[in-house]
Amino acid sequence: MSNTAQAGTLESMDCLVTATQGVPGSGVKVEITGSSAARFKSAMEKKVNEVVVSLGAKDIDLSIQDNGAIDLVLGARVEAALKKLMGGAK
Amino acid sequence: MRRTMLYLPGNNPNMLVRGYLFGSDGLILDLEDAVAVAEKENARILVSHFLRQGEFGDCEVTVRINGLDTEYWKDDLAAIVPHKSLQGVRVPKVEDAGMVKILDEELSHVEEKNGIPVGRTKIFCLLETAQGVWNAYDVAKASPRVAAIIPGGEDLVADLKTSRSPEGTELEWARRMMVFAARAAGVDALDTVFPRVTDDEGLRREAAFIKQLGFDGKSVIHPNQIPIIHDVFNPTEKEIESALKIVAAAKEAAARGLGAVSVDGRMVDVPVVKRAEYVLLKAGITEVE
Amino acid sequence: MAKNILGREIPEFIEGYGKPLLFGGAFARKPEGNAVGAKIRCVNNDSTDKRLPDVKAAIIASGLKSGMTVSFHHHLRNGDFVVNQVIDACAELGINNLTLFPTALFGVHKKLIEHIKSGVITKIMGSVNGPIGQLVSEGGMEVPVTLRSHGGRPRAVKAGDVHIDVAFIAAPASDKYGNICGTVGKSACGSLGYAFTDAQYADCVVVITDNIQPYPASPVSISQVHADFVVEVESIGDPAGIVSGTTRVTRDPLRLLIAKYASQLIEASPYFQDGISFQTGAGGIPLAVTAFMKEAMIKRGIKGSFGLGGITSYFVELLKEGLVEKLMDVQSFDLGAVQSIAENPKHIEISADWYANPWNNGAAVNMLDVVILGATEVDTDFNANVNTEADGALLHGTGGHQDTAAGAKLTIIAQPLLRGRIPCVTDSVYSVTTPGEVIDAIVTEYGITINPRRKDLLDACAEVKGLPLVSMEELSARAKKMSGPTDPVETEDRIIGVIEWRDGTVIDTVKQLKKK
Numbered sequence: 094m095s096n097t098a099q100a101g102t103l104e105s106m107d108c109l110v111t112a113t114q115g116v117p118g119s120g121v122k123v124e125i126t127g128s129s130a131a132r133f134k135s136a137m138e139k140k141v142n143e144v145v146v147s148l149g150a151k152d153i154d155l156s157i158q159d160n161g162a163i164d165l166v167l168g169a170r171v172e173a174a175l176k177k178l179m180g181g182a183k
Numbered sequence: 184m185r186r187t188m189l190y191l192p193g194n195n196p197n198m199l200v201r202g203y204l205f206g207s208d209g210l211i212l213d214l215e216d217a218v219a220v221a222e223k224e225n226a227r228i229l230v231s232h233f234l235r236q237g238e239f240g241d242c243e244v245t246v247r248i249n250g251l252d253t254e255y256w257k258d259d260l261a262a263i264v265p266h267k268s269l270q271g272v273r274v275p276k277v278e279d280a281g282m283v284k285i286l287d288e289e290l291s292h293v294e295e296k297n298g299i300p301v302g303r304t305k306i307f308c309l310l311e312t313a314q315g316v317w318n319a320y321d322v323a324k325a326s327p328r329v330a331a332i333i334p335g336g337e338d339l340v341a342d343l344k345t346s347r348s349p350e351g352t353e354l355e356w357a358r359r360m361m362v363f364a365a366r367a368a369g370v371d372a373l374d375t376v377f378p379r380v381t382d383d384e385g386l387r388r389e390a391a392f393i394k395q396l397g398f399d400g401k402s403v404i405h406p407n408q409i410p411i412i413h414d415v416f417n418p419t420e421k422e423i424e425s426a427l428k429i430v431a432a433a434k435e436a437a438a439r440g441l442g443a444v445s446v447d448g449r450m451v452d453v454p455v456v457k458r459a460e461y462v463l464l465k466a467g468i469t470e471v472e
Numbered sequence: 473m474a475k476n477i478l479g480r481e482i483p484e485f486i487e488g489y490g491k492p493l494l495f496g497g498a499f500a501r502k503p504e505g506n507a508v509g510a511k512i513r514c515v516n517n518d519s520t521d522k523r524l525p526d527v528k529a530a531i532i533a534s535g536l537k538s539g540m541t542v543s544f545h546h547h548l549r550n551g552d553f554v555v556n557q558v559i560d561a562c563a564e565l566g567i568n569n570l571t572l573f574p575t576a577l578f579g580v581h582k583k584l585i586e587h588i589k590s591g592v593i594t595k596i597m598g599s600v601n602g603p604i605g606q607l608v609s610e611g612g613m614e615v616p617v618t619l620r621s622h623g624g625r626p627r628a629v630k631a632g633d634v635h636i637d638v639a640f641i642a643a644p645a646s647d648k649y650g651n652i653c654g655t656v657g658k659s660a661c662g663s664l665g666y667a668f669t670d671a672q673y674a675d676c677v678v679v680i681t682d683n684i685q686p687y688p689a690s691p692v693s694i695s696q697v698h699a700d701f702v703v704e705v706e707s708i709g710d711p712a713g714i715v716s717g718t719t720r721v722t723r724d725p726l727r728l729l730i731a732k733y734a735s736q737l738i739e740a741s742p743y744f745q746d747g748i749s750f751q752t753g754a755g756g757i758p759l760a761v762t763a764f765m766k767e768a769m770i771k772r773g774i775k776g777s778f779g780l781g782g783i784t785s786y787f788v789e790l791l792k793e794g795l796v797e798k799l800m801d802v803q804s805f806d807l808g809a810v811q812s813i814a815e816n817p818k819h820i821e822i823s824a825d826w827y828a829n830p831w832n833n834g835a836a837v838n839m840l841d842v843v844i845l846g847a848t849e850v851d852t853d854f855n856a857n858v859n860t861e862a863d864g865a866l867l868h869g870t871g872g873h874q875d876t877a878a879g880a881k882l883t884i885i886a887q888p889l890l891r892g893r894i895p896c897v898t899d900s901v902y903s904v905t906t907p908g909e910v911i912d913a914i915v916t917e918y919g920i921t922i923n924p925r926r927k928d929l930l931d932a933c934a935e936v937k938g939l940p941l942v943s944m945e946e947l948s949a950r951a952k953k954m955s956g957p958t959d960p961v962e963t964e965d966r967i968i969g970v971i972e973w974r975d976g977t978v979i980d981t982v983k984q985l986k987k988k
Contacts, residue, residue: 200890205725405725
């Protein structure tokens, strides 16, 4: 299992998600920066947590550099980064 | 109707969100050439999310999968086929009927596994080699799933050991072949893309040419190409007017139990009526008084 | 705290602004009494040369003191050297506590931040963009910024709301007696439309030029009767920032799609007939609308009467091709427009007063059929916001938005529904610039949304087959679905910006952003 994985880009309507494996017991930490963060942080955090829970990820640091991703895109990018980090585990 | 089918790069959210707004008849979410090798998995996940939750308006939705000679194509199918919005897959570099059969079997397998009616997913075959073009008819007949055959552009020209010219001389025979094979097999003939996205006049000329050859439509790589091709493919006012007359006369004749009739001094028989109906279909006219 | 007619809460008194008048509708407030005037001057034949050696000498001669109001025009746009030069000189002379009254500011003026921090400038009446806007939004000025439209500004001067002590007028050409014009010289900018009011109403007018012509210079935009002093400097601006090259129509498919829909709306409207007049500015979408309209005009054999406002070379082409009869130019955007206004008598220079002032005997905007505008957001009542960004920062001037919307028969806001995740349609705009009362339609990539107030337009559009009409309810539901719920902007109670409607009433205020 590698320690960190990325998915996405910094193009318009996309986001770059970096997922890092935390130490056991550290929990899930989400950091969101970028263009929509000022007004959509709560909605984005909600979406990220949904994906984290659905994939059963634990002890993960997620950093999201956003450039206007809607939920649909954000969800796909978080899923891709987590799957990569978790070694393709479903 | 498949006048235009627009390619959308599979790893580009901006185009995946907005692609359907540009009014093409179909969309091709591209997992093949538009996606770098390192991004294949990301794009596959993104495209599958869009197929599940995205909007596509009235467009026919297809995905161009990676070739059957790659390690990706089965994963591509597993990610996209379960989604209801998917209507077909466009498969690159088809060489012969055998390849279509392999794809057909895998599609049936994935459909069955996901409780989807077997045969729902159509196949659009890209014939990008001399061998593929030569086998066009067999390819088109290889499965009832085949909806259209499409000649290659750059790849085909390379395989022919020539280069692409503005006039398209080198592709002319392949295009004619495509129309013959498609018509003989009862599938659509769709043309390759026009790569020079700012050459509006060149596109208009090429669209007029392939329409005259008998193509049903053309693949598109930029939204700005769509209205130009529609403009060429849409019937003119004169064509619509004449078609309306023909269909009306045929209806009346049928009601009176007559066979052939004449409109404006011209014999109207079954093929003429069929063509007139096709013109009206393309013009979006469904009911004739 | 009182509410104006749009329900916006406006305090009885705003520190640094005074007692606000409440906005009561687009055409509600009428003027009373007489216009104010500039100090009367007398120059006889003992003075035949108004030139002074440098900017500092002119500042001293003008009598400029701490606490006074200085004005500038923005025709040199992002190439302007004059504002920074003059304020630097004021600082060196120990003058402070100035009120800055520009027609607009640009990125190049971010140098003013040091003068704001040191107290040389303590009040700004005009647009604040980029870094200055960010500074103001975060509470970097004691006194709120007053935002006025291009027409509201000359109105405020004429009505005495603002008194200009010294106007510094950058001039691409001048003679020693202060006859100036904008169409010649290395810093040519075309129309000097925004400078007229300042020349007429300031107590002292200082002309700053890098191109002295023999007396009498010609052509003349603003004549010698207004000028007190003339200063020759090495350069008033960087030509690359003053005018852009030829303006080309965008090839961005999203903008083209929106422009196409806007053009279809115009074609369906009763105004698409011989004699149509329009204003479309220089933005990507409006310019593309002009291109589509041009096609439609040729196809249907229609000829327009005039194009108004900021003029681009694209409009110049329409003039040359006979698709419009005249251009009324308050600001020339590119080289083609500068050349045309210099050479073509059908291309007319107009002042901001003539262009847009609601308190004269009729501004040019009154004669306008169609205007295409943008906005950062529009709400379900069709109120538009152009001043603040999604995060609540005050980053844009009002420009001619209010004036053209109030004047034109068909006001269209053409804008993508989504900029990234941020929607341009909301339940209630963060701050109002222009009321829905004067906005007729919003056009997005999802179609044409007509203000239900315009039943006539809805009917006209219903007759055209294939027009993509979308109701405001549908559009707003779509925006919500795609963007999700928004978090509120966190602000302090202090007001940092006062947005005036063009008649001088307060349509809204902007509050200081909370520190993150």
